[in-house]
Amino acid sequence: MVPEEGMGVRIGLLGYGTVGRILLQRLLSDDLEPCQVVAVAGRPDESSRLELGALGIAYTSHPPDLLEHDLDLVVEAASQSAVRDWAELLLQQGISLVVLSAGALADEAFRSRVEVAAAAGRSYVYLPPGAVGGVDALKAAAMGKLRSVRLTTTKLAGALGAGGDITDPQTVFQGSAGEAARVLPQNMNVAAILGMAGIGAEHTEVQVVVDPGIAVNMHRVEAEGDFGRLEVVVRNRPCPANPRTSYLAVLSAVALLKGLQQRIRVGI
Numbered sequence: 036m037v038p039e040e041g042m043g044v045r046i047g048l049l050g051y052g053t054v055g056r057i058l059l060q061r062l063l064s065d066d067l068e069p070c071q072v073v074a075v076a077g078r079p080d081e082s083s084r085l086e087l088g089a090l091g092i093a094y095t096s097h098p099p100d101l102l103e104h105d106l107d108l109v110v111e112a113a114s115q116s117a118v119r120d121w122a123e124l125l126l127q128q129g130i131s132l133v134v135l136s137a138g139a140l141a142d143e144a145f146r147s148r149v150e151v152a153a154a155a156g157r158s159y160v161y162l163p164p165g166a167v168g169g170v171d172a173l174k175a176a177a178m179g180k181l182r183s184v185r186l187t188t189t190k191l192a193g194a195l196g197a198g199g200d201i202t203d204p205q206t207v208f209q210g211s212a213g214e215a216a217r218v219l220p221q222n223m224n225v226a227a228i229l230g231m232a233g234i235g236a237e238h239t240e241v242q243v244v245v246d247p248g249i250a251v252n253m254h255r256v257e258a259e260g261d262f263g264r265l266e267v268v269v270r271n272r273p274c275p276a277n278p279r280t281s282y283l284a285v286l287s288a289v290a291l292l293k294g295l296q297q298r299i300r301v302g303i
């Protein structure tokens with residue numbers, strides 16, 4: 036999607052929590068002109084409605100209302116269920132979607148429906164890499180023979196409901212990315228993205244470790260194929276308002292929106 040010369044990009048947000056609020060601040064700042072947030076859909080919340088109203092931004096608790104605002108793009112930063120409930124409707128109406136809750140697209144049947152809706156509306160779904168590194172390299176590697184992709188996510192003790200009393204690192208999940216997205220939906224957006232970028236969710240191995248000895252959440256990606264070997268580790272600082280959300284995920288959405296306006300685009 037390339038905005039027409041001199042035209043702004045009319046943006047809606049679906050979800051007004053940690054990511055949505057930081058994104059809005061960035062979008063209101065000059066460095067993301069000509070992106071303009073015109074409407075936000077979130078849970079019923081009078082204070083958000085008043086706060087956004089003062090900025091000239093409409094607030095609704097009924098996401099289909101977003102269709103009334105002649106939007107080019109909606110950034111979803113809500114939940115996987117929001118993606119399941121509203122993605123097809125928005126895409127069919129020609130509104131492209133940036134999806135943060137990527138785990139929703141790990142379900143192949145749903146992903147196919149989303150593709151059909153986007154084709155019907157001539158719209159696009161963009162998946163920023165979020166809290167993980169190496170997605171570009173993985174996509175390139177998958178153009179040759181890619182034999183294995185493995186994600187090891189290490190979380191702080193107390194994450195995922197694991198007892199805060201553990202003293203040694205413990206593996207709390209081991210299986211495919213597809214299974215991880217189903218069993219640990221809140222935490223496995225990253226696994227779903229790697230699955231889509233590489234060899235598919237069912238062939239992508241995932242291990243989740245809870246470690247009382249680490250200070251930040253960590254994602255290690257390893258892949259092996261004809262290209263050679265890939266190893267990328269990201270030690271993520273959390274957003275203060277939501278320790279489950281890595282700051283890099285927000286920055287990745289900002290970078291994606293910025294990239295849409297650039298004539299020279301770095302990365303694939």
Ligand SMILES: NC(=O)c1ccc[n+]([C@@H]2O[C@H](COP(=O)([O-])OP(=O)(O)OC[C@H]3O[C@@H](n4cnc5c(N)ncnc54)[C@H](O)[C@@H]3O)[C@@H](O)[C@H]2O)c1
Binds near residue numbers: 054164
């Ligand atoms: N891809 C990644 O690497 C990555 C990283 C961080 C967060 N995420 C995902 O992004 C999403 C947002 O994260 P966050 O930290 O901002 O979460 P958050 O809980 O702080 O905020 C989400 C907001 O969306 C609202 N919401 C949820 N479902 C909704 C619906 N159906 N309609 C309207 N509003 C709805 C919630 O009430 C909340 O206000 C989550 O699904 C999270 O898993 C992805």
